[in-house]
Amino acid sequence: MTNDDTPESPTTNTSESGDSASGIPHAGTAGTDEAVAAVKAVxxxxxxxxxxPGTASQAGPGVKACSGKDPDTYFQVYHPWNFTPESGADNDVAVENLKEKLGTGDWVIKSSYRDNSANKNLNIVADNDAKKMSVWIVGYSKRDTPSIGIEVTSGCYRVPEGQTIQHS
Incomplete structure (x- = not known):
């Protein structure tokens, strides 16, 4: 990704649960491995x-501190990855499929907009309040090799008593 095509950071889940000064909901108590597995499932x-059909990048999830919370007790999991369709023409189809699916079930689209890059990339932010997860999607349809940037981010987990946060 280039800086002119990418906003500085994705929007995280902004459930109005009031669990955090930053607006990030409490996702429950879990060990790092359990939280990472939940984000991978999403x-x-x-x-x-x-x-x-296409290929997903192999980058794995990461662990970071929750803004405004004790970094030894609370953490978030984020999983950025890219998808490259086998056919560049399928990029727009995949983005439309995402828009449709992220408007059903426990998913709610919170924002859909064109960024201010030269390519006016479509950005979609959706939350799943039941799973305390958010996804930020950017459709790079006008690139030489069309692709979709995806980042799944969890709410804030509390590490169980006696455990430590394993940063990856």
Whole structure:
């Protein structure tokens, strides 16, 4: 990704639960491995929503501190990855599939807009309040090799008593 095509950071889940000064909801108590597995499961669901053949990048999830919370007790999991369809023409189809699927079930589209890059890339932000997850999607349809940038981010987890946060 280039800086002129990418906003500085994705929008995170902004549920109005009031659990955090930053607006990030409390996702429950979980060990790092359990939280990472939950984010990977949501990323897999998003991959299935794409509905076209292609390749996903192999970058794994990361762990970061929750803004405004004790960094030894609270953490978030984020999973950025890219999807490149086998056919560049399928990029717009995949983005439309995402828009459709992220408007059903527990998913709610919170924002859909064109960024201010030269390519006016479509950005979609959707939340799943039941899973305390958010996804930020950017459709790079006008690039030489069309692709979709995806980042799944969890709410704030509290590490169980006696455990430590494992940063990856």
């Amino acid at each position: 990323s897999s669901q998003i991959y299935d929503f794409l509905g076209v």
